[in-house]
Ligand SMILES: Cc1ncc(C[n+]2csc(CCOP(=O)(O)OP(=O)(O)O)c2C)c(N)n1
């Protein structure tokens with residue numbers, strides 16, 4: 001991969017982290033109602049999206065995919081407008097929870113926190129493409145908790161039977177809110193479920209950009225050759241509580257919380273890029289400054305914007 005491209009990807013990771021931290025802070029100041037942080041999932045999402053073609057492929061996402069949304073072309077301003085429920089929010093017109101709605105410009109299907117619903121929907125999209133002889137691949141993202149829902153089994157089973165061009169990408173952070181993996185399932189990993197569907201299931205370290213990229217690329221090639229679906233399980237760390245309404249110190253041990261920082265994927269990626277001669281300490285310092293300025297300017301702009309008018313409350317509603 002070209003050095004210039006790797007620098008762009010690193011910058012997206014930095015923007016995502018700085019914006020995510022800012023939104024968490026805005027919540028603590030009473031200015032953003034609720035937030036689900038993507039901290040810890042950034043590099044997994046960036047490695048994966050790099051192996052796809054956003055002008056050709058379809059993305060069915062869930063609420064913890066802040067970085068992926070930025071990588072696909074949503075802007076920091078759009079993200080802030082969504083979290084602060086300001087007039088002109090492109091995702092739901094400021095009518096829904098943050099990280100809900102759809103994004104017409106970057107062609108994101110309607111996403112929500114209704115766990116696992118996106119899985120059968122993605123299979124339907126892939127089936128439509130296959131029936132229409134389209135060359136697209138559909139990728140659907142979900143958490144470990146979603147893997148325990150019936151929708152997940154139905155989607156994987158159907159996709160396998162019909163050799164559909166779909167990738168099931170699980171971001172396994174080991175928790176469904178407060179419920180640890182061992183209380184969600186009696187197997188050690190989600191990828192091993194692939195044997196029940198007779199499809200490949202691959203586990204990958206979600207902090208290693210290059211492994212995620214290669215693994216996703218292989219799954220894309222398989223789908224494009226008509227060989228059917230793949231399950232990818234990316235092991236990541238959820239660095240913050242489930243949402244701003246949660247307190248993970250109530251259910252994670254102090255040593256678990258202390259050690260998870262070692263799996264923060266951004267410093268890991270940073271060190272890989274230094275070793276490859278893509279960036280140096282000076283570049284990192286300058287890029288971090290630039291990113292903070294982008295986040296500050298976007299926050300100031302969006303904070304000054306108006307909330308939707310009460311007169312429009314029932315716009316697009318059946319009650320209107
Ligand atoms: C159908 C449904 N059941 C339960 C919930 C409540 N809920 C919201 S997020 C969540 C945990 C999902 O965990 P996981 O799939 O591992 O994703 P993560 O948040 O860890 O990224 C639950 C149970 C919901 N929103 N929808």
Ligand SMILES: [Mg+2]
Pocket residue numbers: 143144145171172173174175176177
């Ligand atoms: Mg989880």
